[in-house]
Amino acid sequence: MIDIHNHLLPNIDDGPSSLYESLSLATDAVNMGINTVYVTPHHLNPQFENPKDKILKEIEMFQIHLENEQIPLTVRPGQEVRIVGDLIERIDRDEILFLNNKSSYLLLEFPSNNVPRFTSKIVFELQVNNHRPIIAHPERNKDIIQDPSKLYQLVKNGALTQLTASSVCGYAGKKIQKFCFKLIESNLAHFIASDAHNSNSRSFNLPEAYSLIEQKFGMYKKEELIENANLLHNSELVVGNIPEKVASNKFFNLF
Template identity: 40%
Template sequence: MIDIHCHILPDLDDGAKHMEESVRMARQAVDQGIHAVIATPHHKTTRYENDRQTVLESVRQLNNRLREEHIPLKVHPGQEIRIFEHMGHTFDETELLSLNETGVYVLIELPSHEIPRYTDHLIYNLSTQGYIPIIAHPERNQVILENSDILYEFVKNGGLSQVTASNLTGKLGKKVRHFSESLIEHNLAHVIASDAHHIEHRAFDLQDAYQSVRKRMDTAYVKQLSENAYDILNGERIHSYEPTRLKSKGLFGWFK
């Protein structure tokens, strides 16, 4: 199993201390049946700046440690990039990382409570440069929760989206779980990832998430979601179905 979005790298302010947490997370990932992850530390937020060279060096150090510990997990480089206005004009490969350095997929993050006015142009511009933007956890964005047509337009404009495993298992409540499931059912979500941060309150939940989706979707579709993660890791084009609009707008309109 592949996880394309997790925060397994040690915190850079105290690497010696947090390397142990990274090793514990690696063991947990293996217990979940995961054999490869893309490390996606936050970049360009108000708190975090994890540029390309920093990430590459941290991945190298962590993989060395995992080999020493005989933990069968391979960590690949990436970033979860908080979008900024000039990002789509020219993708700066001296600072920014595509997922696994394939030059294809870019994991982008929206603010939690808004959709910046330039987002649609950014997605389009990245697409015209040959990149495929993947929107991280759109089910957590309050604007998309109230109007899923916004995500529909992003997908029609060349973007993909990734839902978080714990949201499919209900850890953020039934409403977010139902919304996440609806995104998958309407081909508005293309891959499941853990977005794991810690071994306890934000852990790897991929097995439970896939089990939840199996209850609602056919086996072939669930298999395709899993294969999409492999394709993203390897820079191959995923198989995607034509997206459809959700029948009702607004999370609270569906689940009264």
């Protein structure tokens, strides 16, 4: 099993604060059947700056620690990049780390409360440059919850999305879980990932999420989401089903 979004590296963002905690979290991943993780430290958000070269060095060192501890987990590089107006210029300057370094897939993070006005422009420009944007945890974005058409338009125009396993499982609340189900049902979800930060409140939870998806939507949908992660891992094209509109969710009033 492959996880495309987590914060496994120690002392680099809001994930584990020590190597011991990181190795413990890595052991949790292996025990849940995960064999490959794309570590995606926050970058360009208000709190954290984790440039490409720094992450590549940290991953190389962490893989050695995993091997020394005989933890059978392969770590691949990535970033969770906050969307900014000059993102294309930063890519041109080779500051941005795509998933697996050389693939076309880029994990994008929005601010929690809104979808920036320049988002559609950035999503378009990324694709013109043969990059595939993956919107991280849209189910937690206030703007998207209140107006899902914003996500629909982005997906219709070529963006992919990643839901968080804990959200699917209901650990972020029943309303967000219900919204996840609506997004899956409407072909507005392409990946499930852990966004794991620690072994307690924010662990991997992937097997539980996939099991729940199989119960609610059938084995085909579960296998489709798992296969999309495999396609990404092999730098192959992920093609989503035709997206459908979701009714406005003003009744959620989550915030």
